[in-house]
Structures are given as C-alpha cells and as structure tokens.
Amino acid sequence: MPAAISAIANIVIGGIFHAAVLFLVAAGLQLVFGVQKIVNLACGSFYALGAYFGITLVNYGLSAGLPDWMLLPLLLIAGLLMALIGPPIERLLRTVYDRDESFQLLLTFALVLMFQDVFRLVWGANPRSLDNVHLVYGKWTVGDFSVPLYNLLVISAALLAAILIGLFLRRTNFGRLLRATAENRAMAEALGVNVRTVYAAVFTLGTLLGTLGGALVVPTSAASLDMAVEFVIEAFAVVVIGGLGSMPGALAGAGLVGLIRALALVVYPEFEILAIYLIVIGVLLLRPSGLFGRPAT
Amino acid sequence: MKLSRRALLTSLAATGAGATAPGVFAPAVAQAKPCRVGILAPRSGIAASAGESGLRATQWAVEKFNAGGGIAGRRIELVIEEETNPKDTIERFQRLVQQEKVDCVQGIVSTGVGLALGPVAEEARALTIYWDGTTQDGVDEKLPNPKYLFRSTDNECEAVMSSLLAIKHWRGQFKTIAGINPDYSYGRNNMAAFVALLKRFNIEHEVITEQWPKVGTMELTSHVAALKAAKPDLIFSSLLFADLPVFMKQAHAAELTKGTKLVFPAAGWQHTLMKKDFTPEGMIFGHNTLYFDNPKATPLQKEFVTWYADRFKDYPNWEADRAYFAIASYKEAVEKAANSKGTAWPTIDDVIGALEGSSVESLGGKGSWRKDHIADQTFVQGFSTHANKYDFVTLDPARIETMYSTELQKPAGANFWDWLKAAKFQI
Numbered sequence: 001m002p003a004a005i006s007a008i009a010n011i012v013i014g015g016i017f018h019a020a021v022l023f024l025v026a027a028g029l030q031l032v033f034g035v036q037k038i039v040n041l042a043c044g045s046f047y048a049l050g051a052y053f054g055i056t057l058v059n060y061g062l063s064a065g066l067p068d069w070m071l072l073p074l075l076l077i078a079g080l081l082m083a084l085i086g087p088p089i090e091r092l093l094r095t096v097y098d099r100d101e102s103f104q105l106l107l108t109f110a111l112v113l114m115f116q117d118v119f120r121l122v123w124g125a126n127p128r129s130l131d132n133v134h135l136v137y138g139k140w141t142v143g144d145f146s147v148p149l150y151n152l153l154v155i156s157a158a159l160l161a162a163i164l165i166g167l168f169l170r171r172t173n174f175g176r177l178l179r180a181t182a183e184n185r186a187m188a189e190a191l192g193v194n195v196r197t198v199y200a201a202v203f204t205l206g207t208l209l210g211t212l213g214g215a216l217v218v219p220t221s222a223a224s225l226d227m228a229v230e231f232v233i234e235a236f237a238v239v240v241i242g243g244l245g246s247m248p249g250a251l252a253g254a255g256l257v258g259l260i261r262a263l264a265l266v267v268y269p270e271f272e273i274l275a276i277y278l279i280v281i282g283v284l285l286l287r288p289s290g291l292f293g294r295p296a297t
Numbered sequence: 298m299k300l301s302r303r304a305l306l307t308s309l310a311a312t313g314a315g316a317t318a319p320g321v322f323a324p325a326v327a328q329a330k331p332c333r334v335g336i337l338a339p340r341s342g343i344a345a346s347a348g349e350s351g352l353r354a355t356q357w358a359v360e361k362f363n364a365g366g367g368i369a370g371r372r373i374e375l376v377i378e379e380e381t382n383p384k385d386t387i388e389r390f391q392r393l394v395q396q397e398k399v400d401c402v403q404g405i406v407s408t409g410v411g412l413a414l415g416p417v418a419e420e421a422r423a424l425t426i427y428w429d430g431t432t433q434d435g436v437d438e439k440l441p442n443p444k445y446l447f448r449s450t451d452n453e454c455e456a457v458m459s460s461l462l463a464i465k466h467w468r469g470q471f472k473t474i475a476g477i478n479p480d481y482s483y484g485r486n487n488m489a490a491f492v493a494l495l496k497r498f499n500i501e502h503e504v505i506t507e508q509w510p511k512v513g514t515m516e517l518t519s520h521v522a523a524l525k526a527a528k529p530d531l532i533f534s535s536l537l538f539a540d541l542p543v544f545m546k547q548a549h550a551a552e553l554t555k556g557t558k559l560v561f562p563a564a565g566w567q568h569t570l571m572k573k574d575f576t577p578e579g580m581i582f583g584h585n586t587l588y589f590d591n592p593k594a595t596p597l598q599k600e601f602v603t604w605y606a607d608r609f610k611d612y613p614n615w616e617a618d619r620a621y622f623a624i625a626s627y628k629e630a631v632e633k634a635a636n637s638k639g640t641a642w643p644t645i646d647d648v649i650g651a652l653e654g655s656s657v658e659s660l661g662g663k664g665s666w667r668k669d670h671i672a673d674q675t676f677v678q679g680f681s682t683h684a685n686k687y688d689f690v691t692l693d694p695a696r697i698e699t700m701y702s703t704e705l706q707k708p709a710g711a712n713f714w715d716w717l718k719a720a721k722f723q724i
Contacts, residue, residue, distance in 0.1 A: 007526035010551065014522035021516065116341075125345035127515075127539035131688075132574035135550060144525070148550045151518070220550070221515040222543050225341055230513060258519075265523040269508050 006144035011262050017151045019258025020158035024213030025231055026238040026250040027165065028206035034245035035182040035202040038093060039101070041108040043210045044232030045115035049085065050214030051223035052119055054078040055128050058219075068136040071219065072153060079212035086204030093203070094196075116225050127224035134219035154216045161209065162251050169247065178202060182245070240280050243293020252291055329641070332371040332631075334359075334624065335393035337380045337404035338428070343513045343538040344406050347566060347616040348380065351404065351428050354617035354660065357604060358624045368628045369635045369642060380405060383413035390414060394423045401648075403623040405430045406616065408452060408483060415440045415448075424645055426627060428619035435482045436713035445645070447652060447670045449619060453713065454705040455583045456487035456535060458676050459562035460494040462581050462698060463531070465724045466680075468498075471558055473505045475529035477520060477544065479536060480509035486713075487535040487562065493717045498724075505529055514540055521547045530558060537563035542570040549575035562678070566614050568690075573683045576690045580681045584692070587618035587661035588677040590685070592694045598660045612687075615661065622659035622674065626666065629657050663701070669709040673702045 029043045057078040061070055089111065096103045134150040169175040181188040181198045189195050214223070238257050242249025257276055264275040283290060336355060339348035359373045367373050376397045378389040386405075393399045402418070402425045405411045411430030418425040419440070426447045432440040436453060440446065476491075478484030488507065495502045506527040508520045517540065524532065532553075536544055541564060548554050554577045564571060565584030589602050589612040601621070605613045630651035634643035643651070656665035662675030677699050679692035704723060707716040 010522040010525050011519070014518040017518050018516055120341055125341040125349070127343075127346075127570075129539075129542060129546075129570065131572050132546060132549065139550065139552075141552070146550075146552045151550075217516065220518070220543075220547060222539055224343065224513065224515060224539050225345075226343060226513050227515055230515065262519040262522060265508060265519050266506075266526055269506065269523065272509075273511075 003144055006142070009145045010147070011266055012259070013147050013151065013155075015259040015262030016155055016255070017258075018261065019254040019256075020155045021213050021217045022231070022234055022238055022258060023158050023251055023254035024161060024209045024216070026235040026242070026254055027161070027247060028209035028213075029232075029235055029239055030242070030245055030247055030250045031165070031209070032203055032206040033239075034247070035178055036093075036097070036199055038097075038104050039108070040206065041105065041232060042089070042111035042115065042228075043206065043235065044228035044230075045112050046082070046085070046207045046210030047214040047231055048119060048223060048225075048228040049082050049115065050079050050211030050216075051218040051221075051227065052123050052128065052214075053082050053211075054215035054218045055130055055223055056123075057081075058130055058133070062133070068133055071133055071136055072150070075215040075219070076212070079208065079215040082211035082215070083204055083208035085211075086207030087200050089207070090200045090203035094199075097199075112228055115228065119223075119225055123223070125225065127222045129222035130219045148220070150219060154220075157212075157216060161212070162247070165205075165247055174201070234276075237276055237280050239290075241283050241290060243290025246290065246292040246294075249290050249292030329371045331374040332368045333374045333376055333397060333399040334627070335390075335397060335399035335402040335404075336375055336377045337386055337390060337393070337402065338377070338620075339380045339406050341379070342381075343540075344380075346539075347406050347429070347614065350614045351406070351616040351620035352377065353605060353609065354601065354613065354620040355403070355624055357601060358621050362624075362628055369632045371642070373624075380407065380410055383410045386410045387414055387417050390417060390423075390425075391421065394421050400424070401426065401627055403620070403627070404428055408433070408481075411448070412439060415443065415446055418446045419443055421445075422645070424627075424648060426623040428616060428623055433482075436486055436707075441669070441710065443670055444649065447623075447666060448672065450586075450672050450674050450702045451706040451713070452483050453486055453490050454676060454702050455562035455585050455678070456490045457494065457705045457717075458678050458698075458700055459533075459560050459581050459583055460491045461700075461722055461724055462678060463491075463533075463558070463560045464494065464498050464500060466581075467531070467558055468500060471530035472501060473503050473527070473529045474531045474533060475506045475508070475524050475527050476504070477508040477510065477524060477532065477534045477536060479512045479538070479540075481512060484509065484535050488533060490713075490717065491533045491560070493714065494722075497718060510536075510540065512538055512540070515543050517544045517547050518551075520544070521551045521553055524548070525551055525553045531560060532557055533560045535563050536561070537566040539567065539570075541567045542572070542575075545571060546575045549577075554580075566616075568614060569612055569687075571681075571689050573688060573690055576681060578680070578682050578690070578693075581678060582681045582690065582692060583676075583678040585615035585618075585661075586622075586659070586664075586674045586676060587613060587615040588679075588692060588697070589613055590691045591661075591677060591697065593697075593699075595658065595662070597658060601660050613660075618659055618661040618674070622657065622664040622672065625659060626652060626655060626657045626664065630655055662699070667709060671706070671709070673706075676700050676702060676705060 025047050032040045054075045058074045061074045137149040139148050238253035242253030260275050264271045338352050380386050405427045406429045408430045415432035427449050429449050476488040478488045559580035562583035564582045630648050634647035634651040652666050664674045679697040681690040682693040685691045707713045
C-alpha cells in the first residue's frame with residue numbers, strides 16, 4: 001500500500017474507532033431523551049461503570065484460566081451485566097419525570113458524583129487498565145497501515161448496535177410502542193401502553209449502550225474517575241450535531257466528530273477541539289434542530 | 298536483694314521509655330504537645346497515584362521519626378486534607394492553618410494549585426513546603442522572594458535532562474521530531490525546552506507535528522495516527538498522567554514505537570503501568586528524583602522501597618521522594634534551629650533561617666534548599682530495559698545517568714530561556 005494511502009487509512013480508522021465508542025454513549029443519551037425527555041448526564045457514568053467492571057471481569061476470567069480470545073465475550077458480558085443497574089436508576093428518575101428540567105439535570109448530575117465515589121470506593125482512585133490483551137486477535141498490517149483487529153471488532157460492534165437499534169425501533173411491536181410513547185406519551189397511555197414498562201426498558205437499553213461502550217473501549221484505553229465527564233461532553237456535541245433524540249443523528253454526529261477530530265490532529269492539532277465546536281456552532285446557527293432532528297413546533 | 302517500690306517504679310519507667318522511644322528527645326515525647334504537620338495531596342483524579350505515593354512516604358517518615366523521638370522531642374501528628382482545585386485547596390489550607398493550628402503545611406502536586414496557593418501562604422505567614430508544582434506562570438516566577446514558602450525544583454528540570462541525554466546519545470541519528478505533550482504550561486514548556494536545546498547544540502532538526510491532548514485524554518488513537526502519518530525519527534513526550542500508558546499501548550498497537558526514538562522525561566510517574574508488553578526498550582525514560590530500582594540506592598532508599606513493596610505490593614514514584622524531602626528537611630531545620638537557639642521549640646523565623654541553604658539525604662539522593670527557597674535535588678534518568686524481574690520496564694543499569702538540579706534549573710532570578718542559551722551544560 002503506498003505510504004500516503006497508508007497514512008490516510010490510519011487516520012480514517014483512528015477517527016472511526018473514536019466515533020464508534022462515541023456513538024454508543026451518544027446513542028444511549030439519544031434514546032433516553034427521545035422517549036423519556038430526560039437529558040441523562042449520568043450516561044457517562046454508565047460508560048465508566050462498563051469500563052471498570054470490564055477490567056474486573058476480564059482479569060477474573062483470564063486468571064481463572066479462560067483463554068485470551070475470550071476477551072471480547074467477557075467484555076460483552078460485563079456490559080450486559082452492568083446494564084442491570086438501569087431499572088433501579090430509572091425507578092429513581094420517576095420522581096422527577098413531571099418536574100422541571102432543572103430537577104432532572106440536578107438528579108442525573110448527582111448520580112454522576114455518586115457513581116464517581118462508588119468507583120473510588122470499589123476500584124480505588126488510580127486509573128485501571130488491562131495490559132496488551134486486546135492484541136490477542138492480532139493486527140492487520142499492510143505496508144505502513146496497521147490496526148489491531150480488536151479495534152475493527154469494536155467498530156463492527158457499534159455498527160451492529162446501530163443496525164439492531166434501527167430494526168428494533170422500526171420492525172418490532174415494542175419498538176413501535178417506544179416511538180408512539182416518544183411522540184405522545186398521554187395518547188400512548190390512553191391507548192393502553194404501559195408507559196412505566198416502556199420507560200424502564202428504554203432506560204435499560206440506554207444504560208446498556210453506555211456500559212457496552214465503556215467495556216469495549218477499555219482494553220485499548222484505561223478506566224479512570226474522570227472518564228465519565230470526559231466522554232459525556234463530546235457525546236453532547238454529537239447530540240447537538242445529529243439532532244436531539246435522533247438515532248441516525250447519533251450515528252452521523254459521532255462519525256462527523258470522530259473524523260473531523262482525526263483530520264484536525266493531522267492538519268492543525270491546535271484545532272482539535274475548536275474544529276468540533278465550530279461545527280456545533282454552525283449547526284446551531286443554520287439548523288438548530290441538528291442534522292437529523294425535527295424542528296421544534 | 299530487696300526491691301523497694303520506688304526502685305521498681307523507676308526501673309519500669311526507664312524500661313518503658315527505652316523500649317518505646319529510643320531517641321534523644323524520648324523523655325519529652327510523652328509530655329510535649331505534638332508537632333502538627335498539615336498535608337495537602339491529591340487523592341483522586343489523574344494525579345491520585347502521585348498523591349498516594351507522597352502520602353505513603355510521609356507516613357513512613359513520620360513513623361520512623363516518631364520512633365526516634367519525633368521532631369525536637371515532639372511527636373509528629375499529620376492532618377491530611379485533599380488537594381483538588383485551587384479554590385477548594387486554598388480553603389483547606391486556611392482550615393489547616395487557622396483551625397488545626399498546624400506548624401507546617403506540606404504537599405501540593407499541581408502547578409495550577411501551587412501558583413494560586415503561594416500568595417495565600419505568604420499572606421497567612423504559614424511555613425509551607427511544596428512537594429511539586431511551582432509558583433511559576435509558565436517559566437516566569439510569580440513569587441520571586443517568598444518568606445514562608447519553599448518550592449520544588451523547576452518543572453522543566455526533567456525535560457532539560459532528557460534533552461541533554463538525547464543530544465549526547467543520539468546526535469546525528471535523528472532529524473525529524475514530533476511531540477505529544479499535555480496541553481498546559483508543563484507540556485508546552487518541556488517541548489519548547491527540548492527544541493531550544495537542540496538549537497543551542499546546533500542539532501539539525503525539523504518539528505513535523507506537535508500533538509497537544511488535554512490532560513487525562515484516554516482515547517488517543519487519532520493522535521497516534523497523526524504521529525504515524527508524520528513519520529518522525531524521534532518523539533518527545535512529557536505525558537505523565539494516566540494517559541501515558543494508554544498512549545504507549547495505542548502507539549505500540551499501531552507500530553508507532555517501532556524504529557522511532559522515544560524521549561519521555563516524566564514517564565517514571567507511571568512507571569509500574571509502563572508494561573513490557575507495549576513499552577519498548579531503549580527509550581529515554583525519566584524517573585525524576587526517585588528511581589526505585591537504582592543499583593546505587595542509599596540504605597535509606599532501600600529501606601523505604603522494601604517497606605513500600607512489602608506493604609503495598611507496589612513501587613514508589615518520585616512524589617515519594619519529594620514528600621520525604623519536605624518532612625525530613627523540616628525536621629532537620631527545626632532541630633538545628635532549636636539547638637542553635639538553645640530553646641525547646643524554635644520560632645517560625647528560626648526554622649526558615651535554618652531551612653535556607655540546608656541539605657539532607659532524601660530518598661533519591663541529596664536534596665538542598667536554595668536561598669530563594671527553591672529546592673535542588675538529584676535527578677535520575679536512563680534507557681528503558683526489559684531485563685528485570687518486573688512486568689514493567691526499568692532502567693538499564695549500565696546506562697543510568699544521575700544529575701544534580703544545579704545543572705538542570707535556572708539560577709535565582711534568571712530567565713529560563715536566556716539561561717538555556719547561555720548555561721554551561723555537561724554532556
């Protein structure tokens with residue numbers, strides 16, 4: 001592969017990998033807002049929870065004699081298990097469904113702080129990481145282009161999640177109920193939809209996307225107390241670009257943010273953050289509802 | 298022999314004192330009020346591991362000193378508070394001084410906090426000894442002649458040393474250089490110091506990319522891709538928080554480290570996380586003022602590292618040395634002032650006077666205080682190796698270099714950049 005193409009491929013794959021993880025977190029945020037109309041600041045905490053528990057489960061599994069290739073299944077299990085935190089938290093959020101948005105923000109922010117203390121208590125203040133175990137699946141190397149296959153698996157997992165969510169929302173009865181509830185909660189309730197069940201399911205699904213994102217990214221990264229806040233800020237940029245509550249918007253927004261960031265780092269690294277927020281400002285000025293959002297009526 | 302009641306009590310008291318406090322100040326320990334030392338150290342977030350290492354060293358030193366009679370006959374009591382953001386840390390500092398009535402405050406790792414706290418310590422007339430962090434805005438001193446504040450060596454010492462090592466060992470072996478450094482004054486000044494020294498020694502070079510991830514960024518694949526696209530001969534990085542091992546892991550996966558010379562002046566802050574699996578041999582690796590596995594370690598360092606490893610199943614980083622230096626030099630100054638004045642406990646002015654120009658053996662080697670209240674300490678760097686019993690890299694014993702900071706930091710009142718241009722460096 002010619003050197004220039006290799007360099008471009010490295011940059012694009014790096015950007016897409018970042019976008020894949022960002023999508024999982026932002027998709028959870030979108031889903032919860034789309035149906036429940038709650039801006040869930042704690043989505044970053046779910047991401048951190050998945051990362052921390054992913055490390056614990058992988059370390060436990062590998063020390064118990066499981067082969068290294070079990071890394072990915074173990075991380076998926078970690079993400080799934082941690083999603084069980086969703087229903088009790090959704091139960092807590094019920095107290096603010098009908099209150100002012102500021103209460104919802106305060107409560108979810110309180111959850112961020114509480115989770116941070118729980119992480120400190122359980123896993124300590126020092127960042128945790130896995131060693132180089134993610135290279136167990138090997139690397140794809142062509143000339144100067146080199147990418148761990150694990151990174152490609154994460155990208156595939158995020159794409160699969162996007163497709164499954166799309167199919168779930170559009171092709172299943174429960175998905176239709178979700179969309180109906182998102183459109184008009186009162187009408188859905190009047191027609192016999194059990195909104196409580198819908199909300200619990202949606203919130204758990206949103207939690208799952210976050211915990212899966214955290215679990216999947218941690219082999220290449222590290223779990224730290226600050227990661228909950230670090231990622232959620234970028235996730236909000238994705239939401240603004242893609243359109244609040246829109247799942248295709250989350251996918252497009254994450255892709256755009258990931259690729260723009262990767263490109264900025266090559267062309268003019270000082271613009272890494274600025275480039276993203278210039279797009280956010282542009283979208284807010286030219287299309288306030290986001291690329292895929294619907295204008296407010 | 299008939300033992301009288303009085304003789305029995307006297308011998309029991311003597312035995313007890315001898316068994317519990319063998320030092321010269323032992324009889325006074327039980328009676329004198331304690332010497333209270335306030336500690337401000339990060340306990341969470343990206344600098345938590347540094348704070349933890351420093352706290353452990355302080356606690357070790359206090360146990361050791363108390364067993365030997367405390368400080369000038371007073372038992373040491375620690376009052377520990379957390380270092381967080383400047384505002385909250387200043388409030389905790391004021392609580393330590395005003396409510397806890399501590400005799401001395403020690404700690405501080407963050408430059409941002411140190412910069413903000415400096416004037417407050419002066420205003421409060423509270424003896425304060427920093428472990429790390431400075432009162433510099435960039436490299437410009439903002440508190441040139443403090444009375445109550447004693448500060449660590451300049452942040453740029455490690456970058457100057459690494460740059461000198463790179464020039465010494467790799468001159469003529471690299472031309473294109475890239476940087477990935479934390480996006481605040483520390484990272485920017487370190488990179489600028491490296492480039493300035495290359496110019497100073499007429500090393501032909503071209504900076505082809507500079508990456509500035511914000512502190513604590515844990516997803517660096519795009520930064521790695523950008524560095525790889527630039528194809529540098531050498532990468533200079535003063536990453537030092539938890540993002541450092543993440544970068545190294547991602548760089549290794551992308552084969553960025555293969556065939557590239559690496560200069561990492563502050564890697565020792567995360568040394569136990571720099572696993573052999575992804576950290577190459579032969580990189581310039583800075584351990585700052587404490588290299589735990591130094592073959593030339595003093596008995597004091599060996600004793601401390603053994604205790605640390607046994608107790609915590611871990612190995613200390615340089616913040617342990619900074620913390621030990623702070624409390625050991627305070628102890629020595631108090632006792633020196635008390636002896637010279639012939640008093641039980643010296644005044645704060647006497648302690649300050651005794652600290653100025655004083656010198657102690659710290660964990661990583663000699664440490665001393667300049668007249669302008671800046672520390673001079675012993676720095677250790679070298680080339681990474683996998684030939685050890687650990688799962689992380691250490692320094693190749695045959696290629697360890699030690700320098701005293703008088704060779705690495707600007708003298709009192711000097712401008713850093715002017716000093717870099719004119720200083721006589723030993724290469």
